[in-house]
Amino acid sequence: MQVMQSPGATRQGGVPGIPLLEVDNLTMEYQVEAGAVSAVSNVTFDLEAGESLGLVGESGCGKTSVAMSLLRLQADNAVFRNGEIRLNGQDLLALSEVLVEQKRIKAEAIHS
Secondary structure: OEEEEEOOOOOOOOOOOOOOEEEEEEEEEEEEOOEEEEEEEEEEEEEOOOOEEEEEOOOOOOHHHHHHHHOOOOOOOEEEEEEEEEEOOEEHHHOOHHHHHHHHHHHHHHHO
16 A cells, blocks of 8 residues: 655644644554454554645555544454554544544534
């Protein structure tokens, strides 16, 4: 999988000095009857406000797993083995499901 970014616009909003989105060494797998199936291995990227990002790769390389992990909408059998996903410096993987849902509702209200 390749991560492709476009140059960002002038920084607007967010926390000064901290990227809007940071993914550091994200490693996750799916637990199935036969054992663990690796889906994402050590994915790392930053995204500044105003930048665009594209995940490019072959079928089955983990693009959807990364995207769903960013939204915390991964499958029930997904297990994070390593890494962090930070939004404005806050680790999303450390948040409870209730707090994640509250953030989604707040973001939806802001962007509606």
